[in-house]
Amino acid sequence: MSNSKEKLSFFENVNRNFDRAAQFTSHPKGLLEQIKGCNSVYAFQFPVRTSKGFEVLHGWRVEHSYHKLPVKGGIRYSDFVDEDEVKALAVLMTFKCAVVDVPFGGAKGAIKINPKSYTVTDLELITRRYTAELIRKNYIGPGVDVPAPDYGSGPREMAWIADTYAAFNPGKIDALACVTGKPVAEGGVRGRTEATGRGIYYGLREACDNAEDMKKLGLTQGLSGKRVVVQGLGNVGYYASKFCHEGGAIIVGLAEYEGAIYNPKGLDIDAVVKHRKETGSILKFPGAKDIPNTLEALELECDVLIPAALEEQITDENASRIKAKIIAEGANGPTTADAEEILLKKGVMVIPDMYLNAGGVTVSYFEWLKNLSHVRFGRMDKRFEQSAFDKMLQAVEQATGKSFSSFERKEIVKGADEIDLVNSGLEETMTTAYNQIREIWKSNSKIPDLRTAAFLSAINKVATSYVDLGIFP
Numbered sequence: 302m303s304n305s306k307e308k309l310s311f312f313e314n315v316n317r318n319f320d321r322a323a324q325f326t327s328h329p330k331g332l333l334e335q336i337k338g339c340n341s342v343y344a345f346q347f348p349v350r351t352s353k354g355f356e357v358l359h360g361w362r363v364e365h366s367y368h369k370l371p372v373k374g375g376i377r378y379s380d381f382v383d384e385d386e387v388k389a390l391a392v393l394m395t396f397k398c399a400v401v402d403v404p405f406g407g408a409k410g411a412i413k414i415n416p417k418s419y420t421v422t423d424l425e426l427i428t429r430r431y432t433a434e435l436i437r438k439n440y441i442g443p444g445v446d447v448p449a450p451d452y453g454s455g456p457r458e459m460a461w462i463a464d465t466y467a468a469f470n471p472g473k474i475d476a477l478a479c480v481t482g483k484p485v486a487e488g489g490v491r492g493r494t495e496a497t498g499r500g501i502y503y504g505l506r507e508a509c510d511n512a513e514d515m516k517k518l519g520l521t522q523g524l525s526g527k528r529v530v531v532q533g534l535g536n537v538g539y540y541a542s543k544f545c546h547e548g549g550a551i552i553v554g555l556a557e558y559e560g561a562i563y564n565p566k567g568l569d570i571d572a573v574v575k576h577r578k579e580t581g582s583i584l585k586f587p588g589a590k591d592i593p594n595t596l597e598a599l600e601l602e603c604d605v606l607i608p609a610a611l612e613e614q615i616t617d618e619n620a621s622r623i624k625a626k627i628i629a630e631g632a633n634g635p636t637t638a639d640a641e642e643i644l645l646k647k648g649v650m651v652i653p654d655m656y657l658n659a660g661g662v663t664v665s666y667f668e669w670l671k672n673l674s675h676v677r678f679g680r681m682d683k684r685f686e687q688s689a690f691d692k693m694l695q696a697v698e699q700a701t702g703k704s705f706s707s708f709e710r711k712e713i714v715k716g717a718d719e720i721d722l723v724n725s726g727l728e729e730t731m732t733t734a735y736n737q738i739r740e741i742w743k744s745n746s747k748i749p750d751l752r753t754a755a756f757l758s759a760i761n762k763v764a765t766s767y768v769d770l771g772i773f774p
């Protein structure tokens with residue numbers, strides 16, 4: 302782009318962040334070019350006959366990086382989506398996987414529709430037709446490319462995709478691993494639905510637990526008592542709010558596209574969701590102040606702002622008015638590169654999307670492993686663990702002469718279920734990755750922020766793969 306004052310596209314914003322981090326590496330130019338570019342962009346159109354009549358729809362699948370296979374990334378259903386956006390999201394997926402050590406390359410898909418304007422039957426038809434287009438060009442498969450839900454899609458769509466793939470690949474024993482985010486009964490894993498929101502909570506908690514960083518921001522250590530505003534009450538926003546609330550934060554503001562609500566004493570997230578279901582809007586929630594212009598919610602008085610709706614919400618236009626000390630990016634690309642410069646000058650800490658919303662892909666990885674192993678996590682070892690713990694308790698009882706109550710015994714000897722193992726794996730992943738990127742950030746005073754550190758961590762990991770493959774010296 303010749304004029305730097307022109308608005309950068311989402312893809313250009315991501316590339317700018319890449320370039321900013323790449324300057325801290327000594328990788329050769331060719332290797333950096335290979336890491337940066339999208340390896341394959343598949344844009345297509347397909348005809349469908351929906352309840353609206355005959356239509357030609359547009360779809361994409363972008364596979365950003367083949368340094369590890371399969372590639373992985375969600376499918377967005379949105380009438381605002383374009384190729385630039387899908388490419389940007391595919392790039393982010395590569396780096397997201399690398400940051401949390403999930404062994405996939407990045408990808409992203411999209412169908413340009415407003416899903417709310419179609420019937421369920423229409424959506425099934427569109428999803429199955431889109432899947433057939435991916436199969437036709439080998440853009441889906443357990444070892445090739447594994448989609449997942451994204452904005453506008455969910456477990457139902459993933460089940461249709463798995464079923465279509467299996468129908469086209471009869472007898473393929475690993476067919477279910479062609480897509481993640483499926484309902485549990487269709488090969489999904491427990492904990493996937495809430496994984497991104499739960500991961501945001503673990504990541505934010507880890508950041509807030511660092512006394513030194515909090516002191517610099519003028520905040521106390523710990524998530525407990527922090528005032529949080531959340532934009533978007535979909536999958537990511539709802540669960541992020543719920544787990545942060547359970548972790549002691551106070552959700553003071555919630556924004557949806559119809560408007561926002563604010564209550565400095567705290568909002569009951571489930572009550573707000575119920576109210577929205579009943580009235581069709583989050584506005585007029587008892588005890589809360591209405592903010593009809595939803596974008597103003599981003600400027601509310603709070604400690605933490607979680608944008609969890611869409612990209613490019615915090616821009617050079619509104620960044621200077623943002624009062625939050627921490628921006629915890631739940632959505633992909635909610636902060637433009639120009640906005641980030643303004644925020645950094647104000648001393649705001651941005652916990653980047655590429656790290657913070659990686660909980661979904663982390664648990665998707667667990668689902669993929671489960672599908673390939675054909676066994677539920679915990680099935681083999683739960684009872685064994687229980688009996689081992691029980692024997693230990695008996696030994697302690699014999700040695701001390703004391704006996705545990707039946708409640709204590711039940712709590713202590715409990716073997717891990719699938720959900721316990723998934724949440725434990727997610728917590729470990731988010732905690733370790735945060736400390737890895739923070740260490741990189743603090744290792745060089747010229748590294749301006751956590752985003753640059755996260756990109757740097759990811760670039761180095763992807764570069765190592767290419768070097769190990771012998772493609773680059």
Ligand code: NAD
Nearest residue numbers: 452453497533534535536537556557558610632633658661
């Ligand atoms: P979703 O469709 O479940 O929810 C998005 C919500 O945002 C909806 O409730 C929508 O009404 C609301 N919204 C739309 N425009 C808005 C506006 N202008 N102001 C306020 N609210 C608005 O989608 P999701 O899965 O929660 O995804 C949200 C974001 O998180 C996207 O950027 C997505 O790429 C990213 N993300 C999702 C996952 C996942 O596992 N679902 C994982 C990583 C990243």
